[in-house]
Amino acid sequence: MADRKKAILRAVTDDYITTAEPVGSRTIARKYGLGVSSATIRNEMADLEDEGYLEQPHASAGRIPSDKGYRFYVDTLMTGRDLTGIEEKRIRAEYERRRDEIRALIRTTARMLGEISQCASVVVGPAARTAEIRHIQLVPLSSETVLVLVVTNSGLVEHRVLSMEHAMHPSDLDRISHILNHRLRGSTLAQMRGAVLREIQAELSAYATFLDQMFELLLAAMHSSDEERVYVDGLMQLLAQPEFKDVGRARPVLEFLESDDSVLQALADAGSRGLGATLVTIGSENAVDELQSCSVISAPYGVAGRVVGAVAVVGPTRLDYAMATALVGYMAEGLSDILARLDLCESGE
Amino acid sequence: MADRKKAILRAVTDDYITTAEPVGSRTIARKYGLGVSSATIRNEMADLEDEGYLEQPHASAGRIPSDKGYRFYVDTLMTGRDLTGIEEKRIRAEYERRRDEIRALIRTTARMLGEISQCASVVVGPAARTAEIRHIQLVPLSSETVLVLVVTNSGLVEHRVLSMEHAMHPSDLDRISHILNHRLRGSTLAQMRGAVLREIQAELSAYATFLDQMFELLLAAMHSSDEERVYVDGLMQLLAQPEFKDVGRARPVLEFLESDDSVLQALADAGSRGLGATLVTIGSENAVDELQSCSVISAPYGVAGRVVGAVAVVGPTRLDYAMATALVGYMAEGLSDILARLDLCESGE
DNA sequence: CATTAGCACTCCCAGCCTACGAGTGCTAAC
DNA sequence: GTTAGCACTCGTAGGCTGGGAGTGCTAATG
Numbered sequence: 038m039a040d041r042k043k044a045i046l047r048a049v050t051d052d053y054i055t056t057a058e059p060v061g062s063r064t065i066a067r068k069y070g071l072g073v074s075s076a077t078i079r080n081e082m083a084d085l086e087d088e089g090y091l092e093q094p095h096a097s098a099g100r101i102p103s104d105k106g107y108r109f110y111v112d113t114l115m116t117g118r119d120l121t122g123i124e125e126k127r128i129r130a131e132y133e134r135r136r137d138e139i140r141a142l143i144r145t146t147a148r149m150l151g152e153i154s155q156c157a158s159v160v161v162g163p164a165a166r167t168a169e170i171r172h173i174q175l176v177p178l179s180s181e182t183v184l185v186l187v188v189t190n191s192g193l194v195e196h197r198v199l200s201m202e203h204a205m206h207p208s209d210l211d212r213i214s215h216i217l218n219h220r221l222r223g224s225t226l227a228q229m230r231g232a233v234l235r236e237i238q239a240e241l242s243a244y245a246t247f248l249d250q251m252f253e254l255l256l257a258a259m260h261s262s263d264e265e266r267v268y269v270d271g272l273m274q275l276l277a278q279p280e281f282k283d284v285g286r287a288r289p290v291l292e293f294l295e296s297d298d299s300v301l302q303a304l305a306d307a308g309s310r311g312l313g314a315t316l317v318t319i320g321s322e323n324a325v326d327e328l329q330s331c332s333v334i335s336a337p338y339g340v341a342g343r344v345v346g347a348v349a350v351v352g353p354t355r356l357d358y359a360m361a362t363a364l365v366g367y368m369a370e371g372l373s374d375i376l377a378r379l380d381l382c383e384s385g386e
Numbered sequence: 387m388a389d390r391k392k393a394i395l396r397a398v399t400d401d402y403i404t405t406a407e408p409v410g411s412r413t414i415a416r417k418y419g420l421g422v423s424s425a426t427i428r429n430e431m432a433d434l435e436d437e438g439y440l441e442q443p444h445a446s447a448g449r450i451p452s453d454k455g456y457r458f459y460v461d462t463l464m465t466g467r468d469l470t471g472i473e474e475k476r477i478r479a480e481y482e483r484r485r486d487e488i489r490a491l492i493r494t495t496a497r498m499l500g501e502i503s504q505c506a507s508v509v510v511g512p513a514a515r516t517a518e519i520r521h522i523q524l525v526p527l528s529s530e531t532v533l534v535l536v537v538t539n540s541g542l543v544e545h546r547v548l549s550m551e552h553a554m555h556p557s558d559l560d561r562i563s564h565i566l567n568h569r570l571r572g573s574t575l576a577q578m579r580g581a582v583l584r585e586i587q588a589e590l591s592a593y594a595t596f597l598d599q600m601f602e603l604l605l606a607a608m609h610s611s612d613e614e615r616v617y618v619d620g621l622m623q624l625l626a627q628p629e630f631k632d633v634g635r636a637r638p639v640l641e642f643l644e645s646d647d648s649v650l651q652a653l654a655d656a657g658s659r660g661l662g663a664t665l666v667t668i669g670s671e672n673a674v675d676e677l678q679s680c681s682v683i684s685a686p687y688g689v690a691g692r693v694v695g696a697v698a699v700v701g702p703t704r705l706d707y708a709m710a711t712a713l714v715g716y717m718a719e720g721l722s723d724i725l726a727r728l729d730l731c732e733s734g735e
Numbered sequence: 736c737a738t739t740a741g742c743a744c745t746c747c748c749a750g751c752c753t754a755c756g757a758g759t760g761c762t763a764a765c
Numbered sequence: 766g767t768t769a770g771c772a773c774t775c776g777t778a779g780g781c782t783g784g785g786a787g788t789g790c791t792a793a794t795g
Contacts, residue, residue, distance in 0.1 A: 097775045137546045174525050197486045446746045
């Protein structure tokens with residue numbers, strides 16, 4: 038594509054992203070000094086429309102970028118940008134404050150993503166069900182109840198209160214904790230259960246009923262914790278965007294974002310690309326119907342090369358792609374860093 | 387007030403609550419068999435308007451209840467209602483499933499409140515900072531890190547990962563746990579810290595630095611956990627209500643509900659009335675500006691006669707008060723029950 | 736005297752029209 | 766290839782109108 042055409046496409050896109058109004062040839066000629074008259078720009082814009090990069094909302098309005106136009110902009114034209122010092126500082130400060138509890142960390146991530154991007158944000162936390170167990174501990178609360186505690190390699194701490202039918206002595210609980218930890222650290226919960234059933238039954242046979250109950254409870258806990266992996270924030274920001282001033286247009290998107298399962302599924306492929314890969318999905322490129330009018334910027338994060346979750350920004354296709362990609366990338370990296378440090382600590386025994 | 391007038395006010399309110407359209411005299415005469423003509427009803431309605439119970443949105447429209455009208459309806463006219471069997475069953479089933487983890491329980495409560503009431507819902511979880519400590523436990527994760535675990539009497543489990551400067555032996559950690567538990571169970575965290583500083587320094591003096599760090603971390607944890615006590619759900623339901631079809635009208639409310647601090651403060655007086663008291667606040671009765679066009683139904687819940695949190699439904703003043711009060715009351719009671727059972731278990735040592 | 740029928744009146748709303756402004760596309764000149 | 770000029774298109778805002786819903790008033794009725 039000719040340089041001047043690129044410049045015009047870039048100008049139209051930049052302008053539309055900031056003003057949310059269709060951009061006319063006059064505006065381009067005046068605001069972006071390309072050294073040509075509006076008539077020339079008109080001709081070029083007509084070409085760009087023929088080629089599918091621009092669209093006219095109606096016959097005699099300015100142009101707006103099509104999905105294809107945004108795609109070209111993101112791939113070729115966009116001038117990358119870093120976060121401002123203030124933004125970075127804020128994120129770092131908040132991460133410093135929350136590093137010792139992963140759920141608070143993720144919740145904070147979602148909130149910051151939303152506020153900085155002025156869009157909706159999604160963060161998928163680590164899955165509990167398939168994670169390796171770093172530690173398991175039984176804490177007696179009373180003679181009939183025990184707190185079952187599980188720490189995974191992705192820093193997740195899961196706990197449940199188990200009511201026991203027969204009282205158990207604290208030292209028994211300690212012994213069970215010890216055996217499970219010693220023999221099975223690094224397995225998933227399901228593997229652990231299998232191993233207990235098969236191999237170490239002899240040692241633990243006295244506690245068969247208790248262990249059964251415990252695994253039952255924990256597996257259910259992991260399951261429901263996985264249902265609650267999705268943190269969404271900034272829905273109000275989305276409503277403030279002019280393309281969503283009509284509730285009828287906003288509602289499908291908001292409803293989609295409120296349904297955790299669907300969001301989880303939609304972000305699944307973000308993870309499949311491996312760490313460090315920020316993915317931009319523009320309008321009709323989205324597989325999900327409800328998001329056809331939105332763009333999604335997502336990036337996976339993880340530990341030790343393995344993806345455990347993803348962060349994403351969801352906004353109108355008229356999105357500040359430069360800012361959003363920088364932001365999403367930075368947050369994903371930040372999360373990975375913290376997880377890595379957590380993991381290092383715990384395995385450095 | 388004359389019986390017929392009451393009947394008319396009730397009819398207008400009932401009709402408006404279901405249709406969201408101003409109600410005319412003809413409608414009343416036709417749909418609600420009062421045995422009088424529309425002209426008579428017109429006269430009565432004019433009186434009711436003079437007395438401030440009804441309003442006309444514009445000169446020649448039907449009537450809608452004023453805040454005062456709703457107040458009279460709620461206090462005197464409303465026919466109480468119970469939840470349907472299906473609703474009760476659903477709530478009970480969900481509560482059964484979540485009883486072993488309080489945060490999941492509260493999140494679920496908010497979700498169900500929202501879905502059943504078709505309004506926004508708010509649940510305030512137990513405060514960690516002022517709660518009594520039932521149990522404190524140090525779980526070694528690695529030589530440098532320890533998981534600090536606190537269980538409060540309101541069933542809250544709080545945990546943080548503490549990085550230690552100097553490695554400590556697991557048996558030391560056990561010993562500290564034991565002393566803290568034995569001596570200080572039933573204190574708040576702040577009291578506990580004071581006591582450690584004053585009284586039992588001798589026993590624990592070897593661990594002064596560690597204990598300092600631990601209390602520091604825990605107090606911060608309790609603090610930030612208190613920031614995250616507020617669970618809001620059903621914002622989309624609110625958008626579906628006709629009075630909020632205009633985003634401009636909906637935004638202040640939604641923004642208010644998204645700001646946890648404000649919500650917390652606004653619900654503070656719900657707690658001050660003691661357990662079992664469902665509070666209905668209608669439109670302008672709300673102290674909060676943003677909620678002047680909303681009604682709030684709230685009820686506190688708690689353990690052992692002490693209020694620890696509250697549940698609430700927030701909707702337009704045109705709210706199904708009968709259903710909402712039944713629902714909110716039922717949910718608050720349900721939460722109290724579960725907490726009571728939890729508390730009983732743990733103190734029954 | 737309360738109730739009712741009848742009727743004029745008010746007001747919102749939807750549809751239609753018009754004027755206007757923004758922006759284009761085309762043509763002809765440079 | 767670029768530019769100026771101009772006719773044309775289209776959406777939007779403002780004004781107007783007819784219909785409908787609902788009221789308030791008045792006079793008649795039991």
